[in-house]
Structure formats: C-alpha cells, structure tokens
Amino acid sequence: EATESATEPDGDGSGGTFGSAIKRGEDVPLLTGDGEYTDDISLRGMTHLAICRSDHAHARIESIDTSDAAAMDGVIAVYTGEDVVESGVPNTIPTAWDLPGLVQPQYRMLATDKVRYEGTGIAAVIAETPHAAHDALERITVEYEPLEHVTDPVEAVERDVPPVHDEAADNVAFDFELGEVDATDEAFADADRVASVDLRQPRIIPNAMEPRAALADWENATGKLRLWMTSQNPHLHRMLLSAGTLGLPENKIQVIAPEVGGGFGSKIYHYPDEAVTAWCSMQLGRPVKWQATRSESYLTDCHGRDHVTTGEIALDDDGTIRGVRVETHAGLGAQLSQFGTATPSYLYTTVLSGQYTIPAIHCRVIGAFTNTTPVDAYRGAGRAEGIYVIERLVDVGARELGIDPAELRRRNLVPPDEFPYESAAALVYDSGEYERAMDLALDHIDYDELRERQRELRDEDRYIGIGIGNFVESAGLSPSGLAGDLGAQAGGWESSIVRFDSTGSVTVLAGTADQGQGHRTTYAQIAAEELGLSVDDVDVVEGDTDRIPQGMGTYGSRSASVGGGSIARGAREVREKARRIAAHQLETSVDDLEFEDGEFRVTGAPDRSLHIQTIAHEAYLGHDLPEGMDPGLEETNFYDPENFTYPFGTHVAVVEVDPETGEIEIERYIAVDDCGEIINPMIVEGQVHGGIAQGIGAALYEGAVYDDNGHLQTRRMDEYAVPHSTQLPEFKTDNTVTPSPHNPIGVKGVGESATIAATPTMVSAVVDALEPFGVDHLDMPLTPESVWRATEGDQ
Ligand code: PCD
Structure with a gap:
C-alpha cells in the first residue's frame, strides 16, 4: 500500500523554518492585550444571560417560580426548561460516542423534571446587564423534593440508591471489555508471581485560564445564527448544535472561536449553556452573551x-x-x-x-x-x-x-x-x-x-x-474508519486550505482551533517549508466555520499530525501546480525543474527560473497557463490518516x-x-x-x-x-x-x-x-x- 513518505519534510529546507525554534508570532497581541476573547466582543442591542442552577445534587423539581425575577428592573425575559420544550426545538445534548449496550438517557438544555447534579441548569435569565441577570437569579424560587444522591462510581453501582436515571436502574451506563479473558486467566495461572494494586484516580477540574463564554446573534431576516464561543472545535460544535439541539441546518450556523484562553479538554464539549445562549437569542431576536463565572466553571466544566x-x-x-x-x-x-x-x-x-x-x-x-x-x-x-x-x-x-x-x-x-x-x-x-x-x-x-x-x-x-x-x-x-467502527459519531480527519493570493502571500485556513498551543506559528512553519517561503509570508486562520468550511478541531494532540499533515499535503499540491505552470512558462518539462528557496530552476540552466510567488501572480492573471489548467493557486485538502x-x-x-x-x-x-x-x-x-x-x-x-x-x-x-x-x-x-x-x-x-x-x-x-x-x-x-x-x- 502506498504510504506518503514520512521522515523528512518534503521541502528543501530553504525556508529554514520546519524544526527551528522561532518565537511564537501570536504572543505579541496576546501579551499586549490585543487578543480578542469572546467576552471582549460587544454587539448592538446585546443582552446578558445568567443561568439558574440547582443547589441540590439530586432532586425532583416540584415547581419553579420566576415571576419575581421577571419583574425586576432590567430583566428582559426568564425561561425555564418547559419553555425550551414548548419551543419545539429538538432540545437534546447528544453524545458523540456510542458503545455496545450504552444507556443514553435524555439530556436537555435546561432540566424539567429532575436535577441530577449540583449545577444543573434549570432557568435562564436575560437582562440588560450581567449584574441585573445575576441579581435576578436570586429571585427565582425553586421547590425541590430532595432524593438520595451518590457521588462515588463504585457506590453508585453497588449500593442501593435511587438511580440517577430510571433507564439505568443500577446506574451502569456501560459495561465494557477489552482483551482476551481466557488467555489472561491462563497467563496468571502460569506465571510465577502476581502483584496487584488498588488505586483511585481522583476527579480533576481542568482550570483553563478563561472560563467558558458564548455570544449568540440570531438574525431573524436570514434565519442565521452566529455564535462566538470558547471552543476547541467550532465545526464539531456547529454539527452538534444543528440537528440535535436547535434544529437548524449546518449552513445556518456560524461558529466562531476567537482567542481561547486554554481548554485542556474542557472546551471540546457541547454543553447545554452555549446552546441555551443560542436558543435565547433565537427567542428574542437580540444578541445574548453568557460568560461563566469562575465558580460556575468549577461546577459545570466537564471534570x-x-x-x-x-x-x-x-x-x-x-x-x-x-x-x-x-x-x-x-x-x-x-x-x-x-x-x-x-x-x-x-x-x-x-x-x-x-x-x-x-x-x-x-x-x-x-x-x-x-x-x-x-x-x-x-x-x-x-x-x-x-x-x-x-x-x-x-x-x-x-x-x-x-x-x-x-x-x-x-x-x-x-x-x-x-x-x-x-x-x-x-x-x-x-x-x-x-x-x-x-x-x-x-x-x-x-x-x-x-x-x-x-x-x-x-x-x-x-x-x-x-x-x-x-x-x-x-x-x-483519527482515522475515521476505525473511529467509526468503535462507535464515534464524527469523523477523525482534518481539513485545510492552502491559498496563494496574487501578491504571492499565503493564507492557511485550518479546521483545528488553537487555545494556546501555537498553531499560527507551527502551521506557518509547515507551509513555509513546503513552499520555500518565509513564515512571514504565511498567515494562519483558524476558528471560524464560515471562513474555514470544514474541520474537526483540536483535542487528542491531533493538530500537528492530522491538521499539520493536511496542510503539508495541500501545500505540496499547490507546489506541484506551480511547478506545472513554471514548466509551461519556462518551456521545459516538469521533471527538468529543481525547487529551491521558492524558486523553480531549469536543471543545468540556473538562470532560467521562476519564483513561486511570481507564479502565484501568473496563476491569478490566467493569461498564460498550461492548456486545460484552471486559474488560481489554492488547494483544499482533507486528510484522514491511516x-x-x-x-x-x-x-x-x-x-x-x-x-x-x-x-x-x-x-x-x-x-x-x-x-x-x-x-x-x-x-x-x-x-x-x-x-x-x-x-x-x-x-x-x-x-x-x-x-x-x-x-x-x-x-x-x-x-x-x-x-x-x-x-x-x-x-x-x-x-x-x-x-x-x-x-x-x-x-x-x-x-x-x-x-x-x-x-x-x-x-x-x-x-x-x-x-x-x-x-x-x-x-x-x-x-x-x-x-x-x-x-x-x-x-
Ligand atoms: N508540535 C510541534 N512538533 C511536534 C508536535 C507538536 O512543534 N512534533 C507543536 C504543534 O504544532 C502545536 C503544539 O506543539 O503547536 C501541540 O501540538 P499537538 O500535540 O498536535 O496538540 P494540539 O492538537 O495542537 O493541541 C491539543 C493538546 C491537548 S489535547 C490538550 S488537552 C492541551 C495541549 O494541547 N491543551 C492546551 N496543550 C495546551 N496548551 C495550551 N497552551 N493550552 C491548552 O488548552 Mo485534550 O484532548 O483537549 O484533553
């Protein structure tokens, strides 16, 4: 089976960039306060959301009284889980990974019947200011019938407790096995010694520097939702929000992840809160912003x-x-x-x-x-x-x-x-x-x-x-096929566009989404290496589903290999198209061209050469291209590793x-x-x-x-x-x-x-x-x- 050549990057190293410890280009704006985070963005007519959360670990909701809150100054609307249900949207927070025998209980944007952990969202307050919204939370009265709760995973299945979900009477969501039980038993029976350990790996709270945030802007006239959010994977969020939660087609949702201040996993997920922000904007026809407090993050970011x-x-x-x-x-x-x-x-x-x-x-x-x-x-x-x-x-x-x-x-x-x-x-x-x-x-x-x-x-x-x-x-x-066999409800590929413009600079549009890793620097290094340019010639864009059509995002330490792999492949395609244009204009064959320092040179006649940036210009002029070749110099690449x-x-x-x-x-x-x-x-x-x-x-x-x-x-x-x-x-x-x-x-x-x-x-x-x-x-x-x-x- 043909495998792409590994080991050495393909370029000629003239950019000197792949492998060098150059400083991160993104750091200057980030350190001087020029970086734009979700909470920095303001829109005309913007309102503010605060979410009322349960202070019980496990309880039946008897009643919710929001009238006092709704009557407060500056409060625009108060919604409960029932309002979301009545709006008719699909209202599910879907899982993205199935397992054999998995119990998948209902997961809604706001709870209606029961709260199942401290911090469960039950009502949404929209107000003119964040303070008014937070103040109003205190005026919401919820009556609960407390239920016995369980926080330990062993007790949950071994003790007789009211189940978290009725569908899983013993609290078991799945019972998963891997490996050969008989062969393992035999190995243990045959071995000279056995040692064992009982251990716990405690719950960890991710603690990203920037708490989660969302800003939703629903445009009634076009039926389009724009959603800025702290996302490690805007395209995945677009996908999960669309059919399952809001009932919108993907092409009516634009997810933008501006600067994101750390994720460490916690910003991969499709949480109810960002969806509620979007839904509220759809109800009001006004922009809605939600910014989690630090404590809210401890309570609701996935542990x-x-x-x-x-x-x-x-x-x-x-x-x-x-x-x-x-x-x-x-x-x-x-x-x-x-x-x-x-x-x-x-x-x-x-x-x-x-x-x-x-x-x-x-x-x-x-x-x-x-x-x-x-x-x-x-x-x-x-x-x-x-x-x-x-x-x-x-x-x-x-x-x-x-x-x-x-x-x-x-x-x-x-x-x-x-x-x-x-x-x-x-x-x-x-x-x-x-x-x-x-x-x-x-x-x-x-x-x-x-x-x-x-x-x-x-x-x-x-x-x-x-x-x-x-x-x-x-x-x-990745790869997608394997992930699919194992139960993934999304692909494992990555996608990018490598685009020359007519002035010879390059834009890389990547489907991954940085939260501090330094993609803008390393991706520029990859593209510059493949195209014989300097990193200063390359601009990297991530985190906007309308600019970057497809992607899967940044998690599982995948961006360098899958995202970077895609960029390298795209850049090589671009270089090969440029080579064909050069051969045509230099009246030689592609095999007679050497590529160095961004320059295509005719073997044995080094004065006959064309720079790739000149070729980019030619590609957009379109006056003198090889017969049958389309103008332009860009490639869209999908890369699904093996x-x-x-x-x-x-x-x-x-x-x-x-x-x-x-x-x-x-x-x-x-x-x-x-x-x-x-x-x-x-x-x-x-x-x-x-x-x-x-x-x-x-x-x-x-x-x-x-x-x-x-x-x-x-x-x-x-x-x-x-x-x-x-x-x-x-x-x-x-x-x-x-x-x-x-x-x-x-x-x-x-x-x-x-x-x-x-x-x-x-x-x-x-x-x-x-x-x-x-x-x-x-x-x-x-x-x-x-x-x-x-x-x-x-x-
Ligand atoms: N690299 C290089 N080279 C190599 C590799 C890599 O250079 N070989 C680089 C790149 O390019 C980038 C970095 O390094 O920049 C990284 O990469 P990767 O490994 O690929 O990864 P990514 O995908 O990018 O990312 C992700 C990760 C994760 S996963 C996590 S957790 C964390 C880390 O990342 N997070 C974070 N890191 C970090 N950093 C920061 N700053 N912040 C954050 O948040 Mo998960 O799944 O989500 O749980």
Missing part, C-alpha cells in the same frame, strides 16, 4: 478522570511480564458528555500495554452515572489513566520480584525492530525506540550512582525517591520526603519526549513544561471534593489547589526523534504527553522514597498528610 481500579500483573521470576488484568469503575457524572464514554473505554484500555510486550491483557470498565458534574476528557484523557495503571503495576511488580524498577521496565520494552507493534490491547504502535529515550532520561540523573546515594542517605534517615514513568500514547485522534501517532518517552523525578512533616521536595525532573519530527522545539518544550505542571498537579495537589450532601467543595481557586510555579522545580527536557511513518511530515503529537508521563512519575518517586516504610502505593493527591500517615504506618 476528568474519576477512576477506581484494581490492577494485577502476572510475572515470571526472571522479570518477564506475562499478563495484566484490570477492572475499573469510571464515574461519568450525571449525564453523558460527548466523549465521556470513549475516554474511559477505548482511550483508556488500549494503552494498558504501555511500552511493554505483554502477551495477555484483559480489562473491564464499568461506566457509572453519579450525581456529579459530567466527566470527560482532560489533558491526557484515557491514556493518562491507562499509563498510570500500567506504570503503577510495573512498580509493584518490581517490588514483588526484588528487581530494580528501571531494570524490570528494560526487560519488557517493545524492541525497536518489532514496529509496527500490535499490542494485546489492540493498538498498532507506529514506531518507537523506547530504550534509547529511557537511557537518555536515566543518564541525566546518573541513575546507578543515585541509587547508591539513596541507600547511603537512608542510613542517615533521609528519604529520597527516584520515580520513573515510561509512556506511550495514542495521539492524533493510524494514530504514538508519542513516547521516559520521565524521571527525584524527590525527597520528610517523614516528620510529610512534605515532598521535588529535587529534579527530567523529561525525555519523542514526538517524531519536531516542528518547533521551543513550542514543544513549552507544551512539555505545561504538561508536566498539570501532571504533577494531579499527583500532588488536585482533586475535586464532594461533601456528604453532594455539594462540590472545591469551587474556587483557593479551594482547589493547582500547582504554583514556586512549587515546581526547574524542568530538564530532552528529546529523541523517531518519526511517525504514517504521517506526511513524520510528526507525532506532544500536547498531552507530559501530563500522561508526569503523574505516574511523581507517584513512583514518592512511593520509592517511602519504601523503607513498607509503602507500595499511595493514592493521589499525595498530600503531606497522606504521606505523613503512610510513614506512620497508617494508610
């Missing part, structure tokens, strides 16, 4: 993780891993978010082989409804949870066998000549040199020497720990734990990442830094807490601990480069890698420090209290 897991690993005495068996209860929250089903099933279970040759794997996941905020992908989504499990298992296995944890890992790594490698967890890893990256990481800390020092220090009652995190992940969500990409690497952390106080000091942190060819090393390093911070955050600090009433206790920045820069060490980053053979430019994703790696690395380090106290595992977050208790033998 991540929430797994309770038992994992087992079967090993032989020589350190060979024979099998892995996993059972997980995954909390889904009260409603199915779009990828809330895919994340704990396919994205999680399929990486359970990690970097290792494991012949038998079996995993069961019980997806449970709970009376909590819906759970969906958070940076690393699914793969972070899976790699955490396998890396914890390898650590406990090493303890069980008395083999050094680095050595046990090394003995089981997939060797470089085994690629493409099909794991027992069903993925086909594209390429990898795991040992090379691992050695590099261990060399940075002089591993063997450090182990020596660790032993010596223990004699002085000092406890340092060395944590190792090997990871591989499936990035670049596989995911599989970034990998090894992270190492060195910590010191104070048994008196439980305090953890991070002494060193080394990250070796392999994301294939690197478009921009500085951007990649930035991605890794941010990823490590969030991974360490999950390991040491973060976690959503619900109290006994089902109320979210962590709903403000001083209640939910994200890491401060002062709590983090200087990170040392390094790379190996193993190109993806499935990608036109050889890149792999990197956006989520470090988050996936850092969490198990940190836990591994702290547990390693606590070995003398007989601690094999500690659940996150590793607070001083939990560490101290562990040293006291109280886990």
Whole structure:
C-alpha cells in the first residue's frame, strides 16, 4: 500500500523554518492585550444571560417560580426548561460516542423534571446587564423534593440508591471489555508471581485560564445564527448544535472561536449553556452573551478522570511480564458528555500495554452515572489513566520480584525492530525506540550512582525517591474508519486550505482551533517549508466555520499530525501546480525543474527560473497557463490518516520526603519526549513544561471534593489547589526523534504527553522514597498528610 513518505519534510529546507525554534508570532497581541476573547466582543442591542442552577445534587423539581425575577428592573425575559420544550426545538445534548449496550438517557438544555447534579441548569435569565441577570437569579424560587444522591462510581453501582436515571436502574451506563479473558486467566495461572494494586484516580477540574463564554446573534431576516464561543472545535460544535439541539441546518450556523484562553479538554464539549445562549437569542431576536463565572466553571466544566481500579500483573521470576488484568469503575457524572464514554473505554484500555510486550491483557470498565458534574476528557484523557495503571503495576511488580524498577521496565520494552507493534490491547504502535529515550532520561540523573546515594542517605534517615514513568500514547485522534467502527459519531480527519493570493502571500485556513498551543506559528512553519517561503509570508486562520468550511478541531494532540499533515499535503499540491505552470512558462518539462528557496530552476540552466510567488501572480492573471489548467493557486485538502501517532518517552523525578512533616521536595525532573519530527522545539518544550505542571498537579495537589450532601467543595481557586510555579522545580527536557511513518511530515503529537508521563512519575518517586516504610502505593493527591500517615504506618 502506498504510504506518503514520512521522515523528512518534503521541502528543501530553504525556508529554514520546519524544526527551528522561532518565537511564537501570536504572543505579541496576546501579551499586549490585543487578543480578542469572546467576552471582549460587544454587539448592538446585546443582552446578558445568567443561568439558574440547582443547589441540590439530586432532586425532583416540584415547581419553579420566576415571576419575581421577571419583574425586576432590567430583566428582559426568564425561561425555564418547559419553555425550551414548548419551543419545539429538538432540545437534546447528544453524545458523540456510542458503545455496545450504552444507556443514553435524555439530556436537555435546561432540566424539567429532575436535577441530577449540583449545577444543573434549570432557568435562564436575560437582562440588560450581567449584574441585573445575576441579581435576578436570586429571585427565582425553586421547590425541590430532595432524593438520595451518590457521588462515588463504585457506590453508585453497588449500593442501593435511587438511580440517577430510571433507564439505568443500577446506574451502569456501560459495561465494557477489552482483551482476551481466557488467555489472561491462563497467563496468571502460569506465571510465577502476581502483584496487584488498588488505586483511585481522583476527579480533576481542568482550570483553563478563561472560563467558558458564548455570544449568540440570531438574525431573524436570514434565519442565521452566529455564535462566538470558547471552543476547541467550532465545526464539531456547529454539527452538534444543528440537528440535535436547535434544529437548524449546518449552513445556518456560524461558529466562531476567537482567542481561547486554554481548554485542556474542557472546551471540546457541547454543553447545554452555549446552546441555551443560542436558543435565547433565537427567542428574542437580540444578541445574548453568557460568560461563566469562575465558580460556575468549577461546577459545570466537564471534570476528568474519576477512576477506581484494581490492577494485577502476572510475572515470571526472571522479570518477564506475562499478563495484566484490570477492572475499573469510571464515574461519568450525571449525564453523558460527548466523549465521556470513549475516554474511559477505548482511550483508556488500549494503552494498558504501555511500552511493554505483554502477551495477555484483559480489562473491564464499568461506566457509572453519579450525581456529579459530567466527566470527560482532560489533558491526557484515557491514556493518562491507562499509563498510570500500567506504570503503577510495573512498580509493584518490581517490588514483588526484588528487581530494580528501571531494570524490570528494560526487560519488557517493545524492541525497536518489532514496529509496527500490535499490542494485546489492540493498538498498532507506529514506531518507537523506547530504550534509547529511557537511557537518555536515566543518564541525566546518573541513575546507578543515585541509587547508591539513596541507600547511603537512608542510613542517615533521609528519604529520597527516584520515580520513573515510561509512556506511550495514542495521539492524533483519527482515522475515521476505525473511529467509526468503535462507535464515534464524527469523523477523525482534518481539513485545510492552502491559498496563494496574487501578491504571492499565503493564507492557511485550518479546521483545528488553537487555545494556546501555537498553531499560527507551527502551521506557518509547515507551509513555509513546503513552499520555500518565509513564515512571514504565511498567515494562519483558524476558528471560524464560515471562513474555514470544514474541520474537526483540536483535542487528542491531533493538530500537528492530522491538521499539520493536511496542510503539508495541500501545500505540496499547490507546489506541484506551480511547478506545472513554471514548466509551461519556462518551456521545459516538469521533471527538468529543481525547487529551491521558492524558486523553480531549469536543471543545468540556473538562470532560467521562476519564483513561486511570481507564479502565484501568473496563476491569478490566467493569461498564460498550461492548456486545460484552471486559474488560481489554492488547494483544499482533507486528510484522514491511516493510524494514530504514538508519542513516547521516559520521565524521571527525584524527590525527597520528610517523614516528620510529610512534605515532598521535588529535587529534579527530567523529561525525555519523542514526538517524531519536531516542528518547533521551543513550542514543544513549552507544551512539555505545561504538561508536566498539570501532571504533577494531579499527583500532588488536585482533586475535586464532594461533601456528604453532594455539594462540590472545591469551587474556587483557593479551594482547589493547582500547582504554583514556586512549587515546581526547574524542568530538564530532552528529546529523541523517531518519526511517525504514517504521517506526511513524520510528526507525532506532544500536547498531552507530559501530563500522561508526569503523574505516574511523581507517584513512583514518592512511593520509592517511602519504601523503607513498607509503602507500595499511595493514592493521589499525595498530600503531606497522606504521606505523613503512610510513614506512620497508617494508610
Ligand atoms: N508540535 C510541534 N512538533 C511536534 C508536535 C507538536 O512543534 N512534533 C507543536 C504543534 O504544532 C502545536 C503544539 O506543539 O503547536 C501541540 O501540538 P499537538 O500535540 O498536535 O496538540 P494540539 O492538537 O495542537 O493541541 C491539543 C493538546 C491537548 S489535547 C490538550 S488537552 C492541551 C495541549 O494541547 N491543551 C492546551 N496543550 C495546551 N496548551 C495550551 N497552551 N493550552 C491548552 O488548552 Mo485534550 O484532548 O483537549 O484533553
């Protein structure tokens, strides 16, 4: 089968741009306040929406009285869920991923019968100012009949509680299995030893800098909806809003994602709130703006993780891993978010082989409804949870066998000549040199020497720990066919347009949508490389469904590989058309043309040449084109890759734990990442830094807490601990480069890698420090209290 050439990008390198650490062009406007975010936009006649939310975790709505609120000064309208129903719109918030046997309960824009988690939207107030709208919320009287609630995914299915949804009497949304149960049982029966771990991966709240926002403008005359919103995927939002929710055709909806201040997964989803904003504008014929407060974001942005897991690993005495068996209860929250089903099933279970040759794997996941905020992908989504499990298992296995944890890992790594490698967890890893990256990481800390020092220090009652995190992940969500087989209700391709104009500058219109990743810089680097131009000649446009006809968006670390792959392919088509024009005008054949520095030169006659920017001008003049050729110089490309990409690497952390106080000091942190060819090393390093911070955050600090009433206790920045820069060490980053053979430019994703790696690395380090106290595992977050208790033998 013909595969596009991987490894080296195709251009001649004259742009010098692919692979160089140029500064991010987008940063100047962002840092000087010129960036335009959704809340910065104002329209004539604009009104403001505030959403009335339940303060019960689980209750029947007896009555809603909105009359006082409606009578307040400045209040324009108050709507309830019944009003939405009566308007006749389809009114569903659809899931985007089906699973066998999935229970899909009704999910409406505003609740009518019951509230199922604290924060459920029940009424919408539209007022002339945001303050008037928020004040009016307090005048809405709701009578509830409280119901017993459940917030824990194990209790939800095991305790006798009133179900979150009647359709799922036992609160089970799905019961998912992957792998071979018999082969795994056999491996466990045959193996010399079995080690196991019970672990929890707490709920994480994404904490993007900019809370979600939407501004809807319904135009009665044309029946068209314009919606600015904080979106990671405007085209997906257009699709999900259209038929399922508002009953509009896609061509009557324009979704615009202006600057978006971070997403980390939380802005992928089609939430009720943005849909309500649009619906309200359709009722009033006036623009409506909704800006979530910070607390509203804590309460309603999809949370991540929430797994309770038992994992087992079967090993032989020589350190060979024979099998892995996993059972997980995954909390889904009260409603199915779009990828809330895919994340704990396919994205999680399929990486359970990690970097290792494991012949038998079996995993069961019980997806449970709970009376909590819906759970969906958070940076690393699914793969972070899976790699955490396998890396914890390898650590406990090493303890069980008395083999050094680095050595046990090394003995089981997939060797470089085994690629493409099909794991027992069903993925086909594209390429990898795991040992090379691992050695590099261990060399940075002089591993063997450090182990020596660790032993010596223990004699002085000092406890340092060395944590190792090997990871591989499936990035670049695609290809469509595979995704469809697994239940996806959307494609996995990406689309772009590469367009020369008659002055020789280039516009790249891309279907992905940046939230801080730096696409405007890296995409320009890709196009400039392919076209022999400078990045200054290239403008990148994202985030507007009317300017960019198609796209799937930015999540799953897909933009560089799928979006960038599409841009490279489009640019190559453009270059080949330019080559045909050059050959025609230079009266030679295309094969006799060399391309360098944007110049087509006749082989052997270098003075006979034409620059691609001159050709662009000619293409739009259209006076002298090869016979039968259409004028213009642009390409629309759809790219549907044949596989995911599989970034990998090894992270190492060195910590010191104070048994008196439980305090953890991070002494060193080394990250070796392999994301294939690197478009921009500085951007990649930035991605890794941010990823490590969030991974360490999950390991040491973060976690959503619900109290006994089902109320979210962590709903403000001083209640939910994200890491401060002062709590983090200087990170040392390094790379190996193993190109993806499935990608036109050889890149792999990197956006989520470090988050996936850092969490198990940190836990591994702290547990390693606590070995003398007989601690094999500690659940996150590793607070001083939990560490101290562990040293006291109280886990
Ligand atoms: N790159 C380069 N090279 C390579 C790769 C990559 O250079 N090899 C680069 C690119 O281009 C970009 C970046 O880097 O710029 C990234 O990429 P990627 O990996 O492809 O990814 P994307 O798609 O773009 O993105 C996404 C991601 C995710 S997924 C997340 S979470 C996060 C990350 O991203 N988020 C964020 N990062 C970040 N950053 C920022 N700033 N912000 C944000 O928000 Mo999910 O699924 O959603 O859960």
